[in-house]
Amino acid sequence: MAADPDFLSLVEKDRLKPQKGIASAKAKRRETEKKHAFLNENVCLRLVSPPVTSERGNDAPSGTATTWNIPRFRLTETFLQEVVNRGRVESSPTLVVSHLQEQTTKTVILPKDLNLCRSSPTIYDVHTNLAVGVSKGGVLASAGDSFYTGDVIFHIGNIPALSTSEQYAVVPDDVHRYLIEGAISGIEEIQIQTTSVEKLRKTLAQLEKDSSSVHSSPIYNEGGRALVGSPLKEAREAKASFLDEEKKRTEARLKKAVAALEAERARHFSACSLRITERSEKDQNGKDGKVSFAVKVMGKKKEKEHYTTLIAEKSDDWSLVPFYATGDVETMGKSKHNSSKGGIVMSIGEADQVAHFVDVGRVSIEMLADGFGVLECVSSETEGARSQHRVFHGHFCEGQYHHGTLHTDAGVFTGTFQSNEPCKGKLKYADGTVLTGDFALCGEDSPLGPNPYRRGLPSGHSSIQWKDGSSYEGEMRDGTITGRGVYRYPQSKTSGKSSKKKQESTSFAEMRGDFVNGTLRNNGGAEGERGSNLRRSLLFGGERLWGP
Secondary structure (H helix, E strand, O other): OOOOOOHHHHHHHHHHOOOOOOOOOOHHHHHHHHHHHHHHHHHEEEEEEOOEOOOOOOOOOOOOOOOEEEEHHHOHHHHHHHHHHOOOOOOOOEEEEEEEEEEEOOOEOHHHHHHOOOOOOOOOEEEEEEEOEEEHHEEEEEEEOOEEEEEEEEEEEEEEOOOOOEEEEEOHHHHHHHHHHHHHOOOOOHHHHHHHHHHHHHHHHHHHHHHHHOOOOOOEEOOEOOOOOHHHHHHHHHHHHOOOOOHHHHHHHHHHHHHHHHHHHHHHHOOOOOEEEEOOOOOOOOEEEEEEEEEEOOOHHHHHHHHHHHHHHHOHHHHHHOOOOEEOOOOOOOOOEEEOOOOOOOOEEEOHHHHHHHHOOOOOOEEEEEEEEEEEEEEEEEEEEOOOEEEEEEEEEOOOOEEEEEEOOEEEEEEEEEOOOOEEEEEEEEEOEEEEEEEEEEEOOOOOOOOHHHHEEEEEEEEEEOOOEEEEEEEEEEOOOOOOEEEEEEEEEEEOOOOOOOOOEEEEEEEEEEEOOOOEOOOOOOHHHHHEOOOOOEOOOEEEEOOO
16 A cells, blocks of 8 residues: 655654663664564454445445555554545545454454554454534524524434443433543644653553563673673663663653643533533434433633534544443433533543443534524525525524524514514514514425515414505414404595695594405495405515415
8 A cells, every 4th residue: 555655754763763771783673673573564454334324214234345454563543544535535525433343352442552453364343434523403504604603502413322342321421521522632732731641651651561571581782692691680680770760750751741631621621511411312213222412511601602612613523532431331211311510530541441432433413503692694696586684683492593583685573483483573574564463384385585484474363564554453364364353544635724725634444354365255344345355465576475
């Protein structure tokens, strides 16, 4: 496989540094050759493609697996990530490495622990998933450009209910830890401290490995000959003493670095308050074994906006953030839990990570407007329909308008909403008409492009005031004046003592009774003998919004 020679040379140079304490050049070469032989061993990997979701929502079988033999010195997390995406079409989603699993023992190895892989013929399955980001849902996913500022809620779904080992259950505290870990992973200070800790741990591991073999490894003099007897014993003791001192210094540095990192992480865990509620113990298709959660960032405005932005705009893939379950399997599912404010385990010990590991490669994170906010949407102009501009400010609930004011090109509505359509309130149309009353969802979406209230038509008790002074108060049905009501309309009268000076005064006439589609039915009253008609339609841009 072709690879970046500069990258590989740097990797080899870093990994093939000779051990300290080796005196002769010949001994150094021998040690280097030994490491070369180890690092050139092939590790056999078998790529397992992520399952493809079928139209029915079930997991369809993946394609044929590809097997590789990769030299150990090339097997790094970055290189493996690049390999699984070779040949990928630009429009296709990015694959990310979730974990490796030995075929026979089913032992799980995380990408950061690739050095633990055994050489061929042992085969490791490389499990990959599609890259996961935060998607927008509800009104935030409106067609065209949208700009939102305000409170949000995150729906996190498709999380396995148990760890890969099936020893631990996922609980809200695990989601809390997962979200904060992912959110702060992009902060520069955290990245610097994490890198420092990882380097020191690798150095300490190498020192411990060298210390464990110092009394059994040969030591050579400056001439390249192996020492024996008393000189060998003295050389081994000197090397062991040197390694012990190095270990002490490295342990002290590591302890200090870990303390600094944990203090910084603890600060973020304390500052970021999350309200987490378990939503379901089944996935969208009704299968057991999946859980989903609703997460809302709480606290003061500054901290709330900061951590909401970190979660929503995380540039890395969320499936790469390690997820560990810590719940009791025996008690899972008995009740829905709320995340505790304190006592969250911030870190899982390295020795316990495999047992607690949860494969969240197919996790879904959706951001919805929830609470007070302002949303501005501009839809692009399409054939047969002009562009639309709307602004809503008020309260949202689970990604939908709840109550507030919606400004559109056709008018302004203030009141409550149902399924993002007017439900009850006042609607001031652009032509001056004002309608106060109830609205109902009527049928499918209207083909009327300019109508911002495609299914919310006046229905129920309503009051209409037209620009010319006429009004109607009574029942409406599906956007038509149908039911019992009163229609008042102006009548002009001329009065004055002199014929030269005449004044006009306005009086109002009434039509009262039962209306059907804007026409007063003949009910025996004087007004209805000839079937009086007030068939009025509300027009906008040449299109009918409601009415006959």
